[in-house]
Amino acid sequence: MKKISFLALTFLAIASTISAQTKQPMEMKPEMTEIWEPEVPVVTPGRTAADAPSDAIILFDGNDLSKEWTNAEGGLPGWKVADGCVTVVKGAGIIKTKKLFDDCQLHIEWRTPAKVEGESQGRGNSGIFMQERYEVQVLDSYNNRTYRNGQAGSIYKQYAPLVNVCKAPGEWQSYDIIYTAPRFNNDGTYFTRPAITILQNGVLIQNHVELRGPTQYIGIPEYFVEKHGAAAIVLQDHGNPVSFRNIWIRKL
């Protein structure tokens, strides 16, 4: 807006009424609340939501995994690349990014096996760890009841997703993750907690939730908080052949 909208006019009218009785701030001019500097940096968006914008690091383009990823020991990642996606190889262990990240926007697409096997946590299970510590659960949660704080889109054992907006097994799904890394006090406790917002398939499932601590399979997350800096994005090998594609990340 620049001209005075109908809303502003309403407010001005109210303000005029009040000012007969009470002392108002001295009237300002519109230009006084314009901030011109610095200019906002320009970014070219991707053609679709799956495509990386110009300021993103492409973590996986469908072909070369070894450019940006290693296995747990820093060696070649043992997962299978085919048909423009990468698939967990049971027993090959996790893969992790060579680059380290803290605050970021991460786009990632995933697919659980079309052939349904197992149930609850045993079906299409994998996970995305932010800063190597904070897991966004990947699971086949389509007609597959499990504990709510462990289903797809949960911050594992900390926050259930707001809704279960999973697609069927064998279909590609997307996570858009907005991640704010924790800041620490000198004694290693959190000054601010890690915060996560997630859209799954375009639908909000986590709304700026603040984590209690690193993901724990057993016990109390707070107990495991310790100071850390930027760290890798980790994808989990949970033994199920879950696939990933179109992985890009923007540092915030």
Next chain:
Amino acid sequence: MKKISFLALTFLAIASTISAQTKQPMEMKPEMTEIWEPEVPVVTPGRTAADAPSDAIILFDGNDLSKEWTNAEGGLPGWKVADGCVTVVKGAGIIKTKKLFDDCQLHIEWRTPAKVEGESQGRGNSGIFMQERYEVQVLDSYNNRTYRNGQAGSIYKQYAPLVNVCKAPGEWQSYDIIYTAPRFNNDGTYFTRPAITILQNGVLIQNHVELRGPTQYIGIPEYFVEKHGAAAIVLQDHGNPVSFRNIWIRKL
């Protein structure tokens, strides 16, 4: 995850080392931190990011505007519907939803005129008001410098966008807006401020920013804070033929 990940194993190893010297909490079992109830509600996602999920209210489907919208006076909206989109008619004034909203996720697509006219605030200007008060700016900000807190994607006169990720005039662009309505103290001041997260064309441009008050063309937003409840979504007539389509909203 369900089995113990390499990360958890690391932590357990650390924990064991510590426990030789200090008193640890009694060991827990994995099941103790599983929350099963209530079951997370199921939502069917749209086919693409533009399509409404099953729990959304479709505010505009490309055809009938009068079902969900009125003009400022509650009468028929005077904007033009054609080719699956609705376009501002200069002088017809704002349009607003019949339904009222507070916390919500809003998907909306917009297009500024392919024929470039005017500059700064005069080019492709419109706006989206949350709760009739808080404006997300719509503007042709493609090669069109203006004040940073007034360009496309700004929370008008309060927050510049993190990046300028605008498409060219004549191209469709999307906003995915996550809006948290303010809560009020009894005296009409904010208990919590309105908070907004926005992705434009899939790229984060506002990250949970907290507003100072209702949008003001002139003056100090705080001065205009007053208690309000759910309210309409308003689209602004700023005199430029900006178009909108694929508008859907989810109550949070």
Next chain:
Amino acid sequence: MKKISFLALTFLAIASTISAQTKQPMEMKPEMTEIWEPEVPVVTPGRTAADAPSDAIILFDGNDLSKEWTNAEGGLPGWKVADGCVTVVKGAGIIKTKKLFDDCQLHIEWRTPAKVEGESQGRGNSGIFMQERYEVQVLDSYNNRTYRNGQAGSIYKQYAPLVNVCKAPGEWQSYDIIYTAPRFNNDGTYFTRPAITILQNGVLIQNHVELRGPTQYIGIPEYFVEKHGAAAIVLQDHGNPVSFRNIWIRKL
């Protein structure tokens, strides 16, 4: 301040330097950021920190307990009033205020028995429950080790105090508690969490910590969150003859 301080002058100097290169906001006048209305309400402070200010409700003045307090069933409180203070009577059960509170500032003084008996949680144990649910621990923590999230000044089983600033058994100590009640979503989950700041004997021991849920002796606080409104202040009978005095509260 009113005249331009040395600091402001410094900033203005910096601003002048910048403005040679970049576009600045139009210059304002000092009066434009003065807010005059409404007038801030006047309160008369107490003579000392122990004395109630003029807008406080005096919950216990050293004499009459039954005016503002009942036992758990709403009957006469069974605790002993003598020497200007009230003392827990073992087995008489809790006492609670007749009035209900949400956001508030609470001043309360307490004393654990001069004769030291028991250890850990068994020594001088009582508690102050905000909104009948959220316990600020009262304990003789002077040379009496217990779990850190259960000692005096802890938010029981949720937050240890920043420091242990306890006086010796038999001495009077003060808590100044600033309490922000939770707000709720319609589904009974927290919109904002309860938040507590505490000064013990004038020293900060809790700094705006946000609670996970109602106090739980066993288990996970989150599991017990349910929508509630204003509620009583409760003092706990834990079997030890802890005394209280100078109790006043201000609604915020």
Next chain:
Amino acid sequence: MKKISFLALTFLAIASTISAQTKQPMEMKPEMTEIWEPEVPVVTPGRTAADAPSDAIILFDGNDLSKEWTNAEGGLPGWKVADGCVTVVKGAGIIKTKKLFDDCQLHIEWRTPAKVEGESQGRGNSGIFMQERYEVQVLDSYNNRTYRNGQAGSIYKQYAPLVNVCKAPGEWQSYDIIYTAPRFNNDGTYFTRPAITILQNGVLIQNHVELRGPTQYIGIPEYFVEKHGAAAIVLQDHGNPVSFRNIWIRKL
């Protein structure tokens, strides 16, 4: 608490009822939520609220000002020390601490002249700057109307105090200030804003308010945000003979 309180019993009863129908988390033991390490550090409180606790830095003990303070240029402070307090000398300029602080608890007592002269901002005006930038106003606001965001206890030009709990001219008053320093993004914007809680004469007047930017006599605080670290506490010379005493600070 340690034994199960009446409240916990209520919850357990509710939980039992629910568990007939739904799946509950596996039952825990009380010891599982006890955190023992590390031990909370012990601090000896002052005898009264005016006296420094054992972990405080005494910034002014009533006698020697030059030990902890300088003037603006780093030289000897030109203010007058007498009768256990220090008084502004008009024209001597500000004084500031030699030590630098970020997060802290500050106790300070102040007195405006018993002889009332001037009005509005001209009566008993001084100020306390946190990190050399963020002013807590000192003013004779006893029967002295001024703009609400400029009176005693205001965060100057940003937040009016919740109540006006000033004592009369010539009487000693106290501020207990809990200050959280800002954290910064790499580009010099705030990651978290400065936050302040203040008790004046034992009464809450600022409740964890978050600042918009450095204090500005003229203009928009946001415009002056720039990255900074720990900095001095500054007391302002505004030309009025305001006195200070019992100044101590604790690093948080």
